[in-house]
Amino acid sequence: MEENGPFRKVGQNEMVEYLRTGVVTEPHGIRGEIKVFPTTDDVTRFERYGELVVERGGKTPEESGGAEVRKIESVKYQKDRVILKLSGIDSRNDAETLRRAELYVHRSHSTPPKEGEYFTADLYGLQVFTEDGRKVGVVEDVLKTGANDVFSIRKEDGKELLLPKVDAFVRNVDVETGVMTVFLLPGMEDL
Numbered sequence: 001m002e003e004n005g006p007f008r009k010v011g012q013n014e015m016v017e018y019l020r021t022g023v024v025t026e027p028h029g030i031r032g033e034i035k036v037f038p039t040t041d042d043v044t045r046f047e048r049y050g051e052l053v054v055e056r057g058g059k060t061p062e063e064s065g066g067a068e069v070r071k072i073e074s075v076k077y078q079k080d081r082v083i084l085k086l087s088g089i090d091s092r093n094d095a096e097t098l099r100r101a102e103l104y105v106h107r108s109h110s111t112p113p114k115e116g117e118y119f120t121a122d123l124y125g126l127q128v129f130t131e132d133g134r135k136v137g138v139v140e141d142v143l144k145t146g147a148n149d150v151f152s153i154r155k156e157d158g159k160e161l162l163l164p165k166v167d168a169f170v171r172n173v174d175v176e177t178g179v180m181t182v183f184l185l186p187g188m189e190d191l
Contacts, residue, residue: 015175016121018053018061018104021045027095028083033074034095036082036103043082045111046075052086053104061104120149122175128153129181131171136189137161139180151180161189 022036038046053061054068070086077083089095113119120142128136128151140160141152149165163169163182172181 015107015119016060016062017107018066019107019110019119019121020102021049021052021105021110022082022103024098024101024103025081026099027092028078030092031085032089032091032095033076033083033085034089034098035078036084037080038082042111043077045105046072046082046084048111049105049109051105051109052084053106054086054098054101055104056098056101061106066104066106118173118175123151123173123180126173126175126178126180129179131181131183136182136184155189161191163188 021040022038025035025037027033028035036046049072051069051071053066054070055061055064070088072084073087074085075082086098089098107119110119123139123142126139128139130136135156137153137155139151140154142165143150143152143162151163151165151170153161153163155161163184169182169184170180171183172179174180
């Protein structure tokens with residue numbers, strides 16, 4: 001399940017309330033529609049959200065209180081973008097004010113992850129341990145690549161460990177306890 005959230009402070013294990021689901025790229029037409037680069041793996045979710053929180057200036061809804069809530073009036077698709085019409089945005093000038101704004105959905109309005117799945121937002125700050133209980137570090141970022149995601153783990157010595165999100169290395173992810181269990185080949189941590 002892929003809905004990205006705000007980058008969390010390293011070591012923070014509580015789940016975020018709001019999940020980032022897209023970034024406004026530009027206005028579309030003259031009636032207030034906007035083009036959105038989706039940060040979710042299923043763009044049809046926009047049809048089910050009902051409303052979004054608009055954030056500008058790099059803040060998260062948790063930081064601003066989620067004050068700017070807009071109802072979704074229509075959803076269309078164009079190549080790799082979603083075209084949205086949001087309530088109160090009725091002209092190209094209105095839409096222009098949303099350029100580069102981030103769009104969030106409240107966790108309760110999103111489709112819950114299935115068993116064994118999780119929101120990307122819930123991975124930031126997970127404590128990473130080997131199968132034998134040795135602490136490796138903390139998940140600092142999740143990098144999207146063509147083949148599979150890659151976890152950027154800040155090791156105890158301050159260096160970065162890049163670990164592909166594949167079953168051979170990632171043995172268990174428990175977002176409730178804030179722990180990821182991994183298997184590392186000899187020498188992986190020295191790269």
